[in-house]
Amino acid sequence: MRVRRLPLLLSGIVAAGLAVSGCAAPGAAPGTAQTASAEEGFNDPFEDTNRGIFDFNKAVDDAVLVPVAKTYRTVVPPPMRQSLHDFMRNLNGPVIFMNDMLQGQIGLAGNTLARLAVNTTIGVGGMFDVAKLIGIPYHSNDLGITLAVWGFVEGPYVIVPVLGPSNPRDIIGQIGDGLADPGNYVAGQHHLYYAVLARTVTSGIDSRSRNIETLADIEKTALDNYATIRSLYRQRRQAQIRHEQSNLPSPNPLSGSDGASEPAMSYSIAK
Amino acid sequence: MLRRSAAIGVLAVTALFFAMPREATAQDARGFISRLGTEAIQVLGPSVSPARRLARFRELFRDDFDVPGIGQFVLGRYWRTATPEEQKDFLRLFQEYIVRAYSTRLAEYGGEPFRVTGSRPNGAETIVSSEIIRANGSRIAIDWHLIDHGGAHKIIDVYVGGVSMKVTQRDEFASVIQRNGGRVAGLITQLRQKLGGAG
Numbered sequence: 001m002r003v004r005r006l007p008l009l010l011s012g013i014v015a016a017g018l019a020v021s022g023c024a025a026p027g028a029a030p031g032t033a034q035t036a037s038a039e040e041g042f043n044d045p046f047e048d049t050n051r052g053i054f055d056f057n058k059a060v061d062d063a064v065l066v067p068v069a070k071t072y073r074t075v076v077p078p079p080m081r082q083s084l085h086d087f088m089r090n091l092n093g094p095v096i097f098m099n100d101m102l103q104g105q106i107g108l109a110g111n112t113l114a115r116l117a118v119n120t121t122i123g124v125g126g127m128f129d130v131a132k133l134i135g136i137p138y139h140s141n142d143l144g145i146t147l148a149v150w151g152f153v154e155g156p157y158v159i160v161p162v163l164g165p166s167n168p169r170d171i172i173g174q175i176g177d178g179l180a181d182p183g184n185y186v187a188g189q190h191h192l193y194y195a196v197l198a199r200t201v202t203s204g205i206d207s208r209s210r211n212i213e214t215l216a217d218i219e220k221t222a223l224d225n226y227a228t229i230r231s232l233y234r235q236r237r238q239a240q241i242r243h244e245q246s247n248l249p250s251p252n253p254l255s256g257s258d259g260a261s262e263p264a265m266s267y268s269i270a271k
Numbered sequence: 272m273l274r275r276s277a278a279i280g281v282l283a284v285t286a287l288f289f290a291m292p293r294e295a296t297a298q299d300a301r302g303f304i305s306r307l308g309t310e311a312i313q314v315l316g317p318s319v320s321p322a323r324r325l326a327r328f329r330e331l332f333r334d335d336f337d338v339p340g341i342g343q344f345v346l347g348r349y350w351r352t353a354t355p356e357e358q359k360d361f362l363r364l365f366q367e368y369i370v371r372a373y374s375t376r377l378a379e380y381g382g383e384p385f386r387v388t389g390s391r392p393n394g395a396e397t398i399v400s401s402e403i404i405r406a407n408g409s410r411i412a413i414d415w416h417l418i419d420h421g422g423a424h425k426i427i428d429v430y431v432g433g434v435s436m437k438v439t440q441r442d443e444f445a446s447v448i449q450r451n452g453g454r455v456a457g458l459i460t461q462l463r464q465k466l467g468g469a470g
Contacts, residue, residue, distance in 0.1 A: 227446030239433025
């Protein structure tokens with residue numbers, strides 16, 4: 001049952017992806033379409049609806065998310081927040097590993113596996129990022145990137161209520177990652193659905209608390225915040241898909257990437 | 272004998288110097304970004320008053336960035352549809368807009384360690400990579416794209432975490448123009464309003 005579930009799930013995702021992206025040629029280099037029409041290609045046919053949801057999200061953000069994230073930052077001391085952050089990242093390890101493998105990034109997969117092994121044991125269940133200290137930096141990866149690497153097009157830009165910027169490819173990726181996650185699977189087996197919810201909420205508060213100022217500053221200075229966020233999201237995803245920072249040559253194969261680098265301004269926008 | 276070997280030595284060093292102009296330029300580019308980055312981060316620090324920060328940023332941007340080139344790029348295809356007057360107005364307003372926006376957006380990196388990590392040629396450009404190490408231990412990769420402008424380095428784009436600031440700006444301005452019926456004048460009005468206010 002457990003063994004058979006993953007391939008089944010994958011074929012489901014692939015089928016759905018094909019349907020959404022209109023059977024993109026698998027050989028097509030990802031991103032070429034966007035580059036060709038980069039000058040005006042916002043790929044945003046539902047802009048009016050999206051702007052509506054964007055405003056709604058802004059209201060939710062102001063009323064709920066930011067106050068919660070600020071309280072979290074005030075109440076919980078920095079070392080504990082860092083530990084929680086590292087713990088949440090470690091929980092994502094298996095899914096990152098899966099995607100590293102699916103993309104044929106063996107070096108990155110080795111890093112992720114080594115990080116999981118070190119941080120789960122010496123790092124006390126992932127609460128301390130010991131692996132980073134010994135030169136194995138974190139990198140993120142997800143099924144949205146995998147689908148892009150496989151040649152699926154992104155589909156139109158959409159704003160998801162509460163969750164923010166995305167596109168069909170990334171939405172399918174997120175669902176797939178959630179289903180493939182062993183932590184969620186174990187919780188599901190024991191009917192601990194609140195654990196899955198708690199994890200999602202915690203990880204949301206963690207990321208929001210880390211970019212309160214960044215997003216506020218962009219909003220304050222932008223002429224068109226919506227267009228700025230859209231550009232940041234799409235560029236950031238393209239950079240992740242190119243594995244730009246991961247492909248820099250490094251003398252040390254185990255720490256062979258710059259992937260630990262945070263996307264900074266676009267951190268929250270395209271995690 | 273001694274004088275002769277000294278002369279040969281000088282010749283050899285001179286020859287080496289001229290044989291490696293590219294190396295020298297790359298070194299030079301790294302030094303340029305190292306100085307610029309360190310100063311910018313310092314200026315962004317909490318001890319500097321907002322007015323002084325703005326003044327210094329204005330100088331940095333004017334002296335070290337290819338302002339006309341960036342200005343033309345961010346207006347995209349609308350550069351050609353703009354009247355010479357609009358182009359002039361736009362360049363002036365855009366410069367001030369960038370200075371204000373980025374001195375605010377980058378303020379949170381103030382005082383954090385900055386270091387240059389490498390450089391590589393990219394066609395006519397030189398790309399200098401650098402990083403900021405944040406208090407929480409995370410690193411932010413910043414790539415500076417430089418061109419040689421009459422012997423002086425000029426920055427034509429900055430990539431933060433793989434995201435081009437020039438492209439982001441172009442996308443935003445294009446959206447503003449489109450929402451103003453394709454008129455550059457609409458963008459100019461909005462820029463003026465933004466700058467006219469508090470910030």
